[in-house]
Each structure stands twice: as C-alpha cells, then as structure tokens.
Amino acid sequence: MSHAEPTDVLPAKQARSRATRDALVRAGKKLCEIKDFDDLSVAEIALAAGCSVGSFYSRFADKDGFFRALVGEAAAHDPVPTPPASDPNQPIDDILAEVIAATLAAYRKRRGLIRATIRRSMVEPALWEPSRKRGQEHADRLVARLSLSSPDDPNLEHRVRFACQMLYGTLNNAVLIAPGPLQLDDENLEPELLRAFRRIIIDP
The missing domain is CATH 1.10.357 (Tetracycline Repressor; domain 2)
Known part of the structure; x- marks a missing residue:
C-alpha cells in the first residue's frame, strides 16, 4: 500500500525551482548591501546566485518583477x-x-x-x-x-x-x-x- 505524499512537501522539480528563486532573492539582497539595485544587471544577480540568466527569467518576468520580490521579502522577513x-x-x-x-x-x-x-x-x-x-x-x-x-x-x-x-x-x-x-x-x-x-x- 502506498503512502500519500505530504501536502507540504514540494515535488522535486518544484522544490528545485523554489530553491533557485530563493537563491536569486538572497543574492539580490546581498548585492544591495554594496550597490544600488538600479545599477545591477540580471547577469550579475544570476552569477551571484550561482545560476544562469535563463533560470532568472524562468522565475521572474523581468528585473522589475524581481525588484518587487525583493521588497516583499524584506517586508516579510x-x-x-x-x-x-x-x-x-x-x-x-x-x-x-x-x-x-x-x-x-x-x-x-x-x-x-x-x-x-x-x-x-x-x-x-x-x-x-x-x-x-x-x-x-x-x-x-x-x-x-x-x-x-x-x-x-x-x-x-x-x-x-x-x-x-x-x-x-x-x-x-x-x-x-x-x-x-x-x-x-x-x-x-x-x-x-x-x-x-x-x-x-x-x-x-
């Protein structure tokens, strides 16, 4: 008899996607300690997060969407x-x-x-x-x-x-x-x- 997957456990692919998103947000926050957000490039953010530019755009529509995510993260945590x-x-x-x-x-x-x-x-x-x-x-x-x-x-x-x-x-x-x-x-x-x-x- 198989056991049901706990509802709070993300499927492997989704979990990896969330981990990449969180890494990008952490990298963005860290970079903002030393640099103005408007001076950051997507490539710079992706490099700091250890992922590709394509991974960035698969999780955020654009840099403005990423900015809103950073603001929301800061407000929440x-x-x-x-x-x-x-x-x-x-x-x-x-x-x-x-x-x-x-x-x-x-x-x-x-x-x-x-x-x-x-x-x-x-x-x-x-x-x-x-x-x-x-x-x-x-x-x-x-x-x-x-x-x-x-x-x-x-x-x-x-x-x-x-x-x-x-x-x-x-x-x-x-x-x-x-x-x-x-x-x-x-x-x-x-x-x-x-x-x-x-x-x-x-x-x-």
Missing part, C-alpha cells in the same frame, strides 16, 4: 528595529540607543534597495507601502515600550511618532542624496541621531 517590550525597568536611554543602532544598521545594510524603492515609489507609491507600515509598527512598539516608564505622559505618543519621522526622514535623505554633513557610514551619525532622538522624546 527583515526584523522590525524596535522589539516588543520585555523589561519594564530598562532605562529609556538604553531603549533609545538600541532603536537608533538597529535602525541605522538596517539602513546601512539595505541602502541599495532602499534607494531604489524611494526612487521608484515616486511614480509607483504602492512600493513604499511596506516600508511605511514597518515604520508605523516600529513607532507603535516604541510608544508601548516607553509608556511603561511614563504611563501618565499625555504627549509621549506624539513626540515618539515625530522623532521616528525625523529619524526615517534623515536616513532616507542620507541614502537618496547624501547631502551631509554626516554621511550614512560616518561614525558620528549614530550619536548625533541619538542626541536628536532623545531631545525630541525626553527633553522637549
């Missing part, structure tokens, strides 16, 4: 910079430092993808929607964490959301046009962001 509240006694300064460090690290790692997303969202606003939702979730979590220490502060939520707007606006600007005086990789950017973030939230 990249961690939100602000974790949920875990220690109600954690000092506020430590929480803010943790948020700034994690957010800046994420921007540095995904700069090429973020830059391309900002540019493309000018003509296709829906592309920025996953980033907007993640930023909102980030702010929601930070409000929840800081409310544990300041439950009676009626203006805390407003200050936190404005501080997050300042943070993301500054980083988006740094990624897109790098106006200075501090660039994205400048070691002084993190303490300056933290100083401004803290000033808005704690010392209004």
Whole structure:
C-alpha cells in the first residue's frame, strides 16, 4: 500500500525551482548591501546566485518583477528595529540607543534597495507601502515600550511618532542624496541621531 505524499512537501522539480528563486532573492539582497539595485544587471544577480540568466527569467518576468520580490521579502522577513517590550525597568536611554543602532544598521545594510524603492515609489507609491507600515509598527512598539516608564505622559505618543519621522526622514535623505554633513557610514551619525532622538522624546 502506498503512502500519500505530504501536502507540504514540494515535488522535486518544484522544490528545485523554489530553491533557485530563493537563491536569486538572497543574492539580490546581498548585492544591495554594496550597490544600488538600479545599477545591477540580471547577469550579475544570476552569477551571484550561482545560476544562469535563463533560470532568472524562468522565475521572474523581468528585473522589475524581481525588484518587487525583493521588497516583499524584506517586508516579510527583515526584523522590525524596535522589539516588543520585555523589561519594564530598562532605562529609556538604553531603549533609545538600541532603536537608533538597529535602525541605522538596517539602513546601512539595505541602502541599495532602499534607494531604489524611494526612487521608484515616486511614480509607483504602492512600493513604499511596506516600508511605511514597518515604520508605523516600529513607532507603535516604541510608544508601548516607553509608556511603561511614563504611563501618565499625555504627549509621549506624539513626540515618539515625530522623532521616528525625523529619524526615517534623515536616513532616507542620507541614502537618496547624501547631502551631509554626516554621511550614512560616518561614525558620528549614530550619536548625533541619538542626541536628536532623545531631545525630541525626553527633553522637549
């Protein structure tokens, strides 16, 4: 008597196809750490994934389709910079430092993808929607964490959301046009962001 194939097990051919697709997405994300997505070629992405250009086009209609897959993958799997509240006694300064460090690290790692997303969202606003939702979730979590220490502060939520707007606006600007005086990789950017973030939230 034969046993039925488990429904969550992909047939061999389909499993190989999914593995190739995942390899291409991983390669694209990795390349975007060092290069603008718009400057990447399909051949470069395929080479980094260890597959052929034909394999790329058998899984993605074109480079734009691949871009949307990267954006969706980042939205689904990249961690939100602000974790949920875990220690109600954690000092506020430590929480803010943790948020700034994690957010800046994420921007540095995904700069090429973020830059391309900002540019493309000018003509296709829906592309920025996953980033907007993640930023909102980030702010929601930070409000929840800081409310544990300041439950009676009626203006805390407003200050936190404005501080997050300042943070993301500054980083988006740094990624897109790098106006200075501090660039994205400048070691002084993190303490300056933290100083401004803290000033808005704690010392209004």
